[in-house]
Amino acid sequence: MMHQSLLMWTGDVGENRMVTAQGLIISGNTAFANSGFRQKVQSVQVLEALLPEGIIIPTGFETVGHIAHLNLRDEHLPYKKLIAQVVLDKNKPKIQTVVNKTDAIQNDYRTMQLEVLAGNDSLRTMVIESGLRFQVDLGAVYWNSRLATERQRLINNIFRDSDVVCDMFSGVGPLAISAAKKVKYVYANDINPTAVEYLERNMVLNKLERKIEVFNMDARRFISSIYSSQHVHPVTQIVMNLPNDAAEFLGGYFQIPFRTSTFARVLRILEDRGILRNSQSGLRYVMPMIHVYGFSKAEDPEHDFNEYLRLKLQRINVALGENVDSVEMHRVRLVAPGKWMICASFTLPESVAIAQPNYISC
Numbered sequence: 001m002m003h004q005s006l007l008m009w010t011g012d013v014g015e016n017r018m019v020t021a022q023g024l025i026i027s028g029n030t031a032f033a034n035s036g037f038r039q040k041v042q043s044v045q046v047l048e049a050l051l052p053e054g055i056i057i058p059t060g061f062e063t064v065g066h067i068a069h070l071n072l073r074d075e076h077l078p079y080k081k082l083i084a085q086v087v088l089d090k091n092k093p094k095i096q097t098v099v100n101k102t103d104a105i106q107n108d109y110r111t112m113q114l115e116v117l118a119g120n121d122s123l124r125t126m127v128i129e130s131g132l133r134f135q136v137d138l139g140a141v142y143w144n145s146r147l148a149t150e151r152q153r154l155i156n157n158i159f160r161d162s163d164v165v166c167d168m169f170s171g172v173g174p175l176a177i178s179a180a181k182k183v184k185y186v187y188a189n190d191i192n193p194t195a196v197e198y199l200e201r202n203m204v205l206n207k208l209e210r211k212i213e214v215f216n217m218d219a220r221r222f223i224s225s226i227y228s229s230q231h232v233h234p235v236t237q238i239v240m241n242l243p244n245d246a247a248e249f250l251g252g253y254f255q256i257p258f259r260t261s262t263f264a265r266v267l268r269i270l271e272d273r274g275i276l277r278n279s280q281s282g283l284r285y286v287m288p289m290i291h292v293y294g295f296s297k298a299e300d301p302e303h304d305f306n307e308y309l310r311l312k313l314q315r316i317n318v319a320l321g322e323n324v325d326s327v328e329m330h331r332v333r334l335v336a337p338g339k340w341m342i343c344a345s346f347t348l349p350e351s352v353a354i355a356q357p358n359y360i361s362c
């Protein structure tokens, strides 16, 4: 029910129009200030006038290209179309579609369950990030503009021009493609075939296809195949952005790639023939830096995530802290009140990489 004390029908502003006690004229879902010239007012004011008293006014939304993405509370659901229409009307022409997330992200592809509430039905859009263009189908792939700062942190502060980056969970390529502008080479992988399709399109769109090789497989297989193939680029940075589960994938590459890969075998043959010196006498295998993401609700999220990683790594006989010189923790962002997304970065020690495996496979 509308807030009756705020709204009353009036004859002088025309049919199907209401005027509020604050002097707003509501026509359909558009509101104007009733002040000589008709000045458009903010959607918050419109919603304050239209929604029942006592309801928290939904104020913010995320944008992904032309799509406004709402995260409505249960109490808003009876008014979802009205809210969406106001958001659409007040943010045209930039916003053409308004959606609401209907369920928490639960599936392997990390896609959102979305309901189109207003505007056109297309969830295909174009996002511009750091001067690059990304085509995204929000119904079929993962995208989060809020990670843009974190991507730039890695690229600007950590990656060097000479780096070879391995993005194990690349999505449509916001990190992989952006990194490819700077680094020597990128290997990008995602298990979602649609994400990979968009990744390939986006590489071409940004003219970076020559610097990226794409894979569409489970991350464990991907990392093994990178190291066991004839690839000439030794990986120097590995990014694992699958915050709920990434640590589960750590066991997938610690020993396997270095111990059984063609690359390692070739190195060993070269060592045996005296073409290369062995590690004792100076040969350095290239040990990648690993950036693994996770969430923590603890008071000390860095300590909590460190402990979590330590437990995970103990399963593969690697004691983080004993074997890893230093783990750098970075708070990425608050994803919910009291819940941090954290990035742990550490260099994989040679002793760990070439150790005999003694673990239960994840």
Ligand SMILES: C[S@@+](CC[C@H](N)C(=O)[O-])C[C@H]1O[C@@H](n2cnc3c(N)ncnc32)[C@H](O)[C@@H]1O
Pocket: 108, 109, 110, 142, 143, 144, 147, 168, 169, 170, 171, 172, 173, 174, 175, 189, 190, 191, 192, 195, 217, 218, 219, 220, 241, 242, 243
């Ligand atoms: C949190 S998203 C990150 C995507 C991308 N890095 C970004 O920032 O947009 C995680 C991605 O991992 C992919 N994924 C989930 N499980 C996977 C697996 N086992 N192997 C490879 N990719 C996986 C999903 O399809 C999804 O695109």
